[in-house]
Amino acid sequence: MEHRIESMDVGDKIFQVVVPTEEEMEIRDGQRRTVAKKMFPGYIIVEMIMDDESWYVVRNTPGVTGIVSSQDDKGKVEPIPLDETEVNSIIKQMEAEAPRVKVGFERGQSIRITDGPFVDFIGIVDEINEEKGKVRVMVSFFGRETPVELDFLQLERI
Secondary structure: OOOHHOOOOOOOOOEEEOEEEEEEEEEEEEEEEEEEEEEEOOOEEEOOOOOOHHHHHHHOOOOOOOOOOOEEOOOOOEOOOHHHHHHOOOOOOHHOOOOEOOOOOOOOOEEEEEOOOOOOOOOEEEEEEEEOOOEEEEEOOOOOOEEEEHHHHHEEOO
């Protein structure tokens, strides 16, 4: 989109193109990785002055398959502008300092403990606390189920 804006010389009408993303922390193979994930896959936000020329550039850009729009009584398709509070909310979410933690575990799932005093024990995920990055696992000791709170990095799927 940005290359098209430049090549068609409409930079004075189309100001900004944003792909809404947020930082997400994934835990794979026992390693924490921060990755940028699209908040709305397949969507971009375009800040522009709406006129026939800028509208033509946006809707005829290769890869643009559809636009959030409405149709008037005469059949003319018009894009629906986002409210300023909606845009500010999306931008604020993008600028959040702490990355969201993507949890690879589900309640009731069997896991193996890979670190700490309970290494190699098998347990069942009982509760997930994404804010703290902790998981409560039910581990069997001498025939009794005992809750153990562990970090995401201390677990692996079976």
